[in-house]
Amino acid sequence: MTVPERPEPGSAENDPAQPTVAQLAEGYAAKAGLHRSSNGNIDVLKSAGGVQGIAESILPGLVFLIAFTITRELQLALVAALGTAAVFTVSRLIQRKPLTQALAGIVGVGLSAWLANSTGKAEDFYVIGFLTNIGYILAMSLSIAVRWPVAGLLFGLIRNEGLEWRKNPARMKAYRIGTWVIISVMVLRLLVQVPLYLLGEPGLAGLATTRLLMGAPLYILGVWVAWLLTRPAPEPVAEPN
Template sequence: MTAANGSDPHETPTPDAAVPDGAAGTDTAGVQGTGKGTGPQSTGPQGPSVAELAAGYAEKAGVHRNSAGHVDMLKTAGGIQGIAESILPGLVFLIAFTITRELTPALFAALAAAAVFTVARLVQRRPLTQALAGIAGVGISAWLANSTGKAEDFYVLGFFTNIAYIAGMVLSIVLKWPIAGLLFGFVRNEGLEWRKDPERLRVYRLGTWVVVAVLALRLVVQVPLYFMGEPGLAALATTRLLMGAPLYILGLWVAWLLTKPAVQARPAD
């Protein structure tokens, strides 16, 4: 979900395993399915269908669907490489600082780790957006820590990123355009029709609140550790890793399940 795809290199990775959401084809109450014979269909010379446009929108927004028509949680979280790109620079920084007790070599080590992923994407000829955003985030984090001389400030960018996402998601709920609906609705081929159904609007607002809760939980746990200073650095770095991609995937999965359309019973022949 876009709310977790920020530029903070220590939080949740940007997108580049199927979700355990029950049997395929069960997520299709009143909307076009994605099972056999019901997938997006081209309109030929008239251009792409609404379903194809919806799928493209969802993918660009960072939410990917698998062959069963469910959200592909691993791919949405950036895949193995994307998760590694979000985790390793912060982990390398912590290890280097713990060993040397010197800020400068630890910051250079983190920057080098981020640079490796950029080079890897160049070699793989993959889009550089995520890697460039990651190295920019690490660069800003390194600049903050170097400017203050405090190792814990390497992680402070994530707090502001989380606050910005929380504000944006809460605003989307208030305006009745919840982020979960905009993304999951397209994956489910609901388009924007869900906004006409009060119940669908309600559950998508609830799903958005789930992601807000994930972001807020990060702040509740990590901000006190930050204010502990260097004694809390190891705990801050560890919780940043655990509450990054793993917690995001869990929150996204819960939001997907909560917003699942009710299965409508078919009339008897």
């Protein structure tokens, strides 16, 4: 049995002030919205922002739909949606939690409200979401074209593969497939929701409903499938002599 060498004094592994590769990977993945569970797998619920994060992504749109359906007053519905997003931001301030997701949410809701108010069309509340999806699709497709697939950058870090996976054609192929899975989630959203948007106000209820169902739940499913598809092949077990 080979005894692992001890790190030299003053090396990064021996210096508590120097983060390890695993810590750097964890931090980068966390900033990208991905988290690792205690068993080494991806924590999809936490990656979606946890229960509070999912609520922050769902409730403003749901409140907008309910308020508009009941009152048929666009501005009142927009104010209700903005108020809901603001409540989440204040809640994070009180809880002293990171504001990144809440601020991104309220900015997104604010832009959506501004656009819908400018055009006077309730369905335009969802246009910003379409543009965001298109942006992600283009960025992820470009990452595949330049041989830096997003799934590899994120999952590879969580798995402590670093960037070594880029030297392995099989791992590169797996992470390309994983990235295509995530892209397919966003393409599916557009294929379902854009026709409902084009129906105008008659399609608003269907658009809002599919927006909720194809938001966090579908994202969680897509990330989990991509994670499973990109698992490294198990190393062969050495036969006893």
